[in-house]
Amino acid sequence: MQITAISNIEKREHADCLVLPFWKGEKGAEAACDLGKLTAYSSLPIKVKDFTGKEGEVLWVYGSEPEESRIALLGLGNREGITIEKLRRAYGALTKAVLKRKCSSLSFLFPNVDLLNSELVAKAIGEGFFLANYVFDALKHDTLKQEPTVRITKVQCITSDQHAVLDALMTIEKTAKGVYLARDLTNGNADDITPQYLGRVAKQLESEYPTIEATVHDRDWIEKQGMGLLLAVGKGSEHPPVFIVAKYKGNPTSSDHTVIVGKGLTFDTGGLNLKPKGNIESQRVDMAGAAVALGTIKALAELSLPVNVTAVIASCENAISSKSYKPGDVYKAYSGKTVEITDTDAEGRLTLADALSWTVKNLQPTRVIDFATLTGSMVVALGSEVFGLMSNSDSLAQALLHSGEKTHERAWQLPLFEEYKEYLKSEIADIKNSAGREGGAILAAIFLQEFVGNTPWAHFDIAGVAFQKEGKRYYPKMATGIGIRLMIDYIESLIPKAQKGF
Numbered sequence: 001m002q003i004t005a006i007s008n009i010e011k012r013e014h015a016d017c018l019v020l021p022f023w024k025g026e027k028g029a030e031a032a033c034d035l036g037k038l039t040a041y042s043s044l045p046i047k048v049k050d051f052t053g054k055e056g057e058v059l060w061v062y063g064s065e066p067e068e069s070r071i072a073l074l075g076l077g078n079r080e081g082i083t084i085e086k087l088r089r090a091y092g093a094l095t096k097a098v099l100k101r102k103c104s105s106l107s108f109l110f111p112n113v114d115l116l117n118s119e120l121v122a123k124a125i126g127e128g129f130f131l132a133n134y135v136f137d138a139l140k141h142d143t144l145k146q147e148p149t150v151r152i153t154k155v156q157c158i159t160s161d162q163h164a165v166l167d168a169l170m171t172i173e174k175t176a177k178g179v180y181l182a183r184d185l186t187n188g189n190a191d192d193i194t195p196q197y198l199g200r201v202a203k204q205l206e207s208e209y210p211t212i213e214a215t216v217h218d219r220d221w222i223e224k225q226g227m228g229l230l231l232a233v234g235k236g237s238e239h240p241p242v243f244i245v246a247k248y249k250g251n252p253t254s255s256d257h258t259v260i261v262g263k264g265l266t267f268d269t270g271g272l273n274l275k276p277k278g279n280i281e282s283q284r285v286d287m288a289g290a291a292v293a294l295g296t297i298k299a300l301a302e303l304s305l306p307v308n309v310t311a312v313i314a315s316c317e318n319a320i321s322s323k324s325y326k327p328g329d330v331y332k333a334y335s336g337k338t339v340e341i342t343d344t345d346a347e348g349r350l351t352l353a354d355a356l357s358w359t360v361k362n363l364q365p366t367r368v369i370d371f372a373t374l375t376g377s378m379v380v381a382l383g384s385e386v387f388g389l390m391s392n393s394d395s396l397a398q399a400l401l402h403s404g405e406k407t408h409e410r411a412w413q414l415p416l417f418e419e420y421k422e423y424l425k426s427e428i429a430d431i432k433n434s435a436g437r438e439g440g441a442i443l444a445a446i447f448l449q450e451f452v453g454n455t456p457w458a459h460f461d462i463a464g465v466a467f468q469k470e471g472k473r474y475y476p477k478m479a480t481g482i483g484i485r486l487m488i489d490y491i492e493s494l495i496p497k498a499q500k501g502f
């Protein structure tokens with residue numbers, strides 16, 4: 001992406017499209033910055049009320065060469081009610097409208113937003129733009145020949161605050177690279193994005209960034225470690241499980257160490273408790289947690305943040321064959337606990353259990369945070385606007401919720417009352433993996449809690465938000481990459497002020 005900033009509108013390089021921002025005023029749309037002679041393009045649409053300036057409204061008007069032939073009038077909504085999120089949404093809507101017109105270069109006239117901090121405004125506009133400037137076309141062939149995909153590759157910002165705007169956009173682009181990686185992995189074919197493929201992605205990150213060190217352990221190593229739950233879930237598949245450890249070492253002198261554990265089920269049939277039609281088709285998404293973990297590591301390396309963060313992924317496929325693990329059987333976890341399998345579709349928590357207890361024992365992290373498309377119950381409870389957070393540490397939960405608010409990747413906390421433990425008692429083993437639908441999202445977390453000991457731990461159930469059938473706001477169709485911006489914000493908050501350099 002080529003990003004530039006200038007202060008004088010007359011000196012702009014002409015792009016495929018020029019964007020002019022407007023407020024929704026009482027008597028009609030009002031320019032949100034000085035438009036100079038460009039006012040002429042908007043006066044008639046405003047006069048006849050074809051354009052009112054409401055949030056996310058885009059009206060196309062046409063200029064003449066040599067200036068931009070396309071001009072987009074963009075509505076930001078009411079000046080008094082403006083928020084960071086509304087700016088993200090407006091610029092997300094704009095970016096999608098621009099992609100539809102097959103424009104690859106764009107000039108933004110930046111709005112004057114007196115009510116908000118200018119750095120945050122630039123960041124919000126950048127987030128709206130970068131999050132929406134994504135198209136997944138890797139599985140198209142013939143249609144691409146007829147209609148090649150266009151992405152915006154050149155952006156020029158026209159603003160009095162050139163340096164701050166440029167800085168903000170370049171920073172967002174780095175985080176966006178992590179989000180795009182997560183989306184590409186989540187959207188890809190389950191037969192392509194195998195456990196081995198995720199391992200190769202981790203090794204690729206290692207070769208791209210000197211601050212990343214990745215180890216990919218194979219099935220033999222997993223067996224020697226005694227990760228009986230991961231082995232059980234992966235038994236039915238021709239793709240053996242892998243155990244990935246990708247370390248980002250941004251501050252070797254610090255002992256603070258965050259581990260992100262991601263659920264990496266590259267396809268979840270449900271196992272012998274097979275998922276029904278209508279539910280099984282989207283199960284390639286069941287590695288979205290692993291994608292968030294790898295995407296965060298990539299973004300951290302791009303941003304060169306002075307922190308130490310490791311992604312741990314116990315990846316496998318929950319497939320059906322004569323070797324599949326059996327409902328009713330008991331398997332032994334890495335921690336030594338035995339687990340009765342009451343439902344082979346409650347497999348994510350089994351792989352996470354081995355990943356979490358291995359992490360706690362061998363990495364001794366300051367804190368561990370897991371991301372998982374874990375339960376259908378979560379989707380029923382919270383829908384697709386917010387995701388679930390469960391934690392054994394109030395201070396960690398509060399900090400994560402705060403980062404969720406700031407980034408609008410919002411989480412909602414559910415309780416882990418000890419009475420719930422009763423539900424997972426087994427007659428024949430130490431614990432059972434599922435107790436049915438009631439309180440399903442909480443019971444999954446109660447299960448995981450058995451494997452983290454006293455380490456501060458938070459669990460995000462992203463089943464409702466990782467994938468959206470229809471794109472909305474600044475999200476494209478399908479994978480969202482939700483979780484990465486939250487994590488980057490949270491991890492930034494851990495950096496001592498003296499090291500932030502600002």
Ligand code: ZN
Pocket residue numbers: 268270344345346347348
């Ligand atoms: Zn499942």
Ligand code: ZN
Pocket residue numbers: 265268286345347348373374
């Ligand atoms: Zn699953």
